Amino acid sequence: MKNKNLSKLRLLASTATLAVGLMAASSANAAVTLRIFNINGAGVGFNDATPVAPVGGNPGTTLGQQRINAFVFAAQKWGATLTSNVEVRIIAQFSALTCTATGAVLGSAGATTIFSDFPNAPLADTWYSGALADKLAGEDLDPFDNTTGTVDISANFNVNLGNPGCLTGTPFYLGLDNNHGLAVDFVTVLTHEMGHGLGFQTFTNGSSGAQIQGIPSVWDHFLYDNTSGLNWTQMSNAQRVASAINTNNLVWTGANVTAAAPQVLLGVPRLVVSGPAAGASAGTYDVGLASFGPLLTNTAASGDVMPISNGGVNGEGCLAFSAADKLAVTGNVALISRGVCGFAVKVKNAQLAGALGVIIADNVAGAAPPGLGGADPTITIPTVSVTLADATKLRAALVKRSRAKSGVIGAMGRNPLVLAGTDALGRVRMYAPNPFQGGSSVSHYDISASRNLLMEPAINADLTHEVTVPFDLTLQLFQDIGW
Secondary structure (H helix, E strand, O other), X not given: OOOOOOEEEEOOOOOOOOOOOEEEEOOOOOOOOEEEEEOOOOOOHHHOOOEOXXXXXXXXXXXXXXXXXXXXXXXXXXXXXXXXXXXXXXXXXXXXXXXXXXXXXXXXXXXXXXXXXXXXXXXXXXXXXXXXXXXXXXXXXXXOOOOOOOOOEEEEEEOOOOOOOOOOOOOEEOOOOOOOOXXXXXXXXXXXXXXXXXXXXXXXXXXXXOOEOOEOEHHHHHEEEOOOOEEHHHOOHHHHHHXXXXXXXXXXXXXXXXXXXXXXXXXXXXXXXXXXXXXXXOEEEEOEEXXXXXXXXXXXXXXXXXXXXXXXXXXXXXXXXXXXXXXXXXXXXXXXXXXXXXXXXHXXXXXXXXXXXXXXXXXXXXXXXXXXXOOOOOOOOOEEEEOHHHHHHXXXXXXXXXXXXXXXXEEEEEEEEEEOOEOOOOOEEEOOOOOOOOOOOOOOEOXXXXXXXXXXXXXXXXXXXXXXXXXXXXXXXXXXXXX
């Protein structure tokens, strides 16, 4: 292929002072070196001098040093996974990001510079992130010095996480052993955000459909819409806008991801309802999954579906179960309406009452069963959710139940013939919620994937620090785009 003239675009203004608090992340066996520049001021973020005890293999004795150690640890993971003879440069800081008492932006990162038509570019008229373009060109396309040069990735992390009013009581866990409990594992967040900066993103505007200077991202060459039958490079702006919110129908066509998916993903979760009293409720139900408790397996957890008494203002399942509810759910599957308290609270109370599993019934109409957030490492029973319509069907069959049995059997398991998070051809779905979510849509794997993947739009508690099979598909996608 004959390359056109090199085209470069700086997405973010480079930071004037990059040398403050330099920290280098590298490995003796690294296939690529990642160099990190800490741009926090004195006493802030990576320079926070608050004394802390070493934790989880992290020997730092100040908060800032532990944060640096975690960053180096995550950078070394990528350094040992990818190959390039050009170092990858990252500016990083802690600052105040979006927060509420129940949710927070953990971090953000992305490529600062993109290139097209550089030497050895696999695809003409196509944008590549700076780090990937350097790797493919075999040279630094934007030479660097500590005064005037640019970096490849800009990363930002929430300094207020865990404080009052910002996902209260859920701080970053700074250990290196993934033993995070109810905290948010910082190494996982770092690995995720560096993944974006290394190229796990499109540079096409998903809310407007517009390509930068009319040129697609390499990402767009692998996005395919099952409804329109078009690749994103073939679409108009309006078609891309529609595709970005076409839930469950936007897929990745890269050969490496598709081939590796069966080694990572599990079967589609399902609830199979049967039994002598099932009547019209018998059949297979789509279900949402919980972020806590054990993974569903192909061998179903099965028992009589038993409702519990109305919890009133406290909400069903929000308090310790009554004697009557204990009798109903012991050795059975508890059916509990959502509302008032957290899902994990309801499930833990059901577990303590002797339930072998829980079905959470949605309380608002919806086309798909919701996922269930929350965390509790002591939960040992499986949990699924069903739509309001399916819950209503189930409850109608439970009217004539006895105190201990309903005759409506619910089996929670997986369909081994269909992989969770893929389409009928086994292609992995990309995140396309409706309405569009800026910063999340299109540039993540879909949340229907199970097992959970590193590059989904939220950090799930069951993630490991691995980025390749059999734990994850990030490396395989990177291979698709040229790493």
